[in-house]
Amino acid sequence: GAVVSQHPSRVICKSGTSVKIECRSLDFQATTMFWYRQFPKKSLMLMATSNEGSKATYEQGVEKDKFLINHASLTLSTLTVTSAHPEDSSFYICSARDRETEAFFGQGTRLTVV
Amino acid sequence: DQQVKQNSPSLSVQEGRISILNCDYTNSMFDYFLWYKKYPAEGPTFLISISSIKDKNEDGRFTVFLNKSAKHLSLHIVPSQPGDSAVYFCAASATGANSKLTFGKGITLSVRP
Numbered sequence: 275g276a277v278v279s280q281h282p283s284r285v286i287c288k289s290g291t292s293v294k295i296e297c298r299s300l301d302f303q304a305t306t307m308f309w310y311r312q313f314p315k316k317s318l319m320l321m322a323t324s325n326e327g328s329k330a331t332y333e334q335g336v337e338k339d340k341f342l343i344n345h346a347s348l349t350l351s352t353l354t355v356t357s358a359h360p361e362d363s364s365f366y367i368c369s370a371r372d373r374e375t376e377a378f379f380g381q382g383t384r385l386t387v388v
Numbered sequence: 389d390q391q392v393k394q395n396s397p398s399l400s401v402q403e404g405r406i407s408i409l410n411c412d413y414t415n416s417m418f419d420y421f422l423w424y425k426k427y428p429a430e431g432p433t434f435l436i437s438i439s440s441i442k443d444k445n446e447d448g449r450f451t452v453f454l455n456k457s458a459k460h461l462s463l464h465i466v467p468s469q470p471g472d473s474a475v476y477f478c479a480a481s482a483t484g485a486n487s488k489l490t491f492g493k494g495i496t497l498s499v500r501p
Contacts, residue, residue: 280431308488317493318432318477367431369489376422377479377489379431 277301278370280380287358287387295353295383297368303348304370308377309341312365324351358387391415392480394492402500407465409495411478414459418480422489423452423463426475435476436463468499 277300287293297307305326310318322343323331330343340362342354351370355362367382393412401407409423419440424432438445438452438461445452451464465472475494481487 278431283429310491318491320488320490323488365429369431371487376434376437378434379424382429382431384429 278304278368278378278380280368280383282383283381284384285386287385289359289387290357292354292356293358293385295355295366295368295385297351297353297370297380299349299370299378302370304351305348307345307351307368307370309343309351309353310367310369312367312382318367321353326351355385358385360387363387390492391418392478392490392492394478394495396495397493398496398498400498400500401468403470404467407463407468407472407497407499409463409465409476409478409497411461411463411492412459413461413480415480415482415490416459417482418490419483420481420487421452421454421461422479422481423450424477424479424491425472426477426494432477465497468497470499470501473497473499 279298281296307324309321312318320333321336324343324345326345332338345351363386369377369379371377391414422437423435425435426432436447436450436452438454443454454461475496477494478492479489481489
C-alpha cells in the first residue's frame with residue numbers, strides 16, 4: 275500500500291514554544307491531507323483538511339491560529355503547534371488519500387508540552 | 389453528535405475463535421466504510437473496506453458485513469490470533485476523492501492464547 279511518513283515520532287517541548295510536524299506521501303501525490311488528534315481512550319478527531327496550494331479547512335472548535343497548516347507541495351503538509359501549552363499534549367496523526375478509497379496514515383507524533 | 393458509533397469499548401476472545409466487532413452509523417450520506425487497526429503510539433493501518441453497493445467483503449481472515457437498512461457494519465476475524473490484539477476503528481466517508489473520514493471511538497480487542 276501507499277506510504278505516508280510523519281516526522282518526528284516523538285517530541286517534547288517547553289510551554290510557549292512552537293513545534294512543527296511534517297507529513298509526507300512517499301509514493302503518491304496527495305492533493306489533500308488530513309490532520310487528526312487523538313486523546314487518550316478517545317477516537318481520532320479530525321482537526322483540519324489540508325489542501326495543496328490553498329488554505330486549510332478547519333473543523334469546528336479548532337483554532338486555526340494555533341494549529342498552522344501548510345500544504346506547500348503535493349507530497350508535504352506541515353502542522354505547526356504555536357505557543358504550545360500542556361493541554362496541547364496529544365497524539366497527532368496525518369493521513370492522505372491517493373484515490374477514492376483507503377486513507378493511509380503516518381506513524382503519528384506524540385507531543386508532550388512541559 | 390457521534391455519527392459513527394462503536395458502543396463496545398472492549399472485546400476479549402479466545403485464540404482460534406471468531407471476533408466480531410460492531411459499528412453503527414447515523415449519517416445516510418456515508419457510502420464507504422473502512423476498518424483500521426491501531427497499536428499504541430502508532431498510526432492506524434488499513435485493514436479492509438466496503439462500498440455501500442456491497443453487503444460483504446472478504447480478505448483472508450477478515451470479513452466486513454454491511455447492513456445498510458440497519459446502518460450497521462461488522463468486522464469478523466476468524467480465526468483470531470494473539471497478534472490481532474489491538475484497537476480497531478470503524479470509519480466512514482461520503483462520496484468524493486477528498487472526503488474526510490469520520491471515526492468511531494474504537495474497540496480494544498484482546499485475543500487470549
